[in-house]
Amino acid sequence: MSEWTYLCVAVSLFVTILLLAGYLLYSGLLSDIVISTGSPPIKKVTFVYKFKEGSYKKCAELLKEANSIGPALSCIGIFYDDPKKVPGPQCRCAAGSIVSEGEDKADMELLKRYETSGFKVFSFPEVTHVVTTSFPHRTIFSILLGVKRVYPRLECYIKDRKLCAHPFLEIYSDRLIHFMAPLARQGDFYVPEVRLAERRLSEQEELDSDSEISGADSNSEYSSGTEILLSDSRETSLAASSARSESVRDRGDANPRGGTSKERSLTEMSWEGNDQEPEQLNKDSSQVSRDPVPHLLGVVGGEE
Structure with a gap:
């Protein structure tokens, strides 16, 4: 190759890198992230939704479907577990x-168009205190940058102040992505499918417990090897169920996308009517956070 060809390739590469850097900067690569505790970015809200269990990456499909029906509306994602x-x-x-x-x-x-497409309707109240921040929403890449940059900051902020904040919400407007986690009335932000999942989990734990007891009695004269197998089986079952419980509890002092999140009963986790001042909330939540309830990381994110 001639020197002229090498020069053209070098210039093209330089211009490409320059354009990519500009695109990333415009998408929010170096944007300031200011996290605060105070009023929420949204008021009382009614929204349509679909519930999904699985990788948060799949949530993007639901947001895309919702946006195709009502492109002028703000999209919203609520994340209940720490991925x-x-x-x-x-x-x-x-x-x-x-x-x-x-x-x-x-x-x-x-x-009606949303309901025809399988979306359900849900509402949650306006709360007085939330942990919140915002991030530029200028390109598709802004979403990925927001998830990667915001949730670690939220995790540190919540943990340092010993707050109990969950679940994690992401609201996508034309120019901004709002991240927030309520500090009160958290139970009002859990859609019916989550409550049903909690009920099923509780019932399964009771069944596992009954099976363990009856199994131990019926096999009391069997070899010790059999008893060990029964014990191991029970521990495996508990580990599976506690993994989600810890994630929900830890979510109160961690992250989300988002997002930490759940599992004490939803009754305990709902702080209805808790309109205390931020100072009092911090004081109370420092006690609760020792055994915090669900908490999301969030969106579409939060996952590697």
Whole structure:
């Protein structure tokens, strides 16, 4: 190759790198991330959603489907488990579009279109205190950058202040991605499918416990090797169920995408009417966070 050819290749490579760097910077690569505790970025909300158990990457499909029906609406994702601690197939999320906020009324025709496509309707109240931040929403890559950059900061912020914040929400507007986790009335942010999953998990643990007891009695005269197998089987079952419980508890002092999250009963986890001042919330949550309830990392993210 001639020197001229080498020069052209070098210039092309330099321009490509320059354009890529500019694209990343525009997408939010170096944008400031300011996390605070205070009023939420959204008011009382009614939204349509589909529930999904599995890798949070699949949540992008639900957001894309929701956006195709109502492109002018803000999309929303709610993440109930920390993907760092809960196996991908067991992570739970709800994703869709916000159809009304505050006292606004939903477009009934649009609402019917969503319901025809299999979306369900759910509402949650406006809370007084949340952990929140925002990130630029300028390109598709902004979503990936936001998830990678925001959740580690949220994790540190929540852990350092011993807060109990869950689940994690991501609201996608035209120019910003809002990340938030409520510090009160968390139970109101759990869609019915999550409550049902919790009930099934509790019932399964009771069945496993009964089986262990009856199995131990019926095999009391068997060899010690059999007893060991029974014991190991029980521990395996507990490990599977506690993995999600720890993720939910830890979520209160960790991350999300997002997002930490769950598992004490939803009754305990709902702090309805907790409109204390931030100082008092921090004081109370420092006690709760020793055994925090669910917490999301979040979105579409949070997963490697």
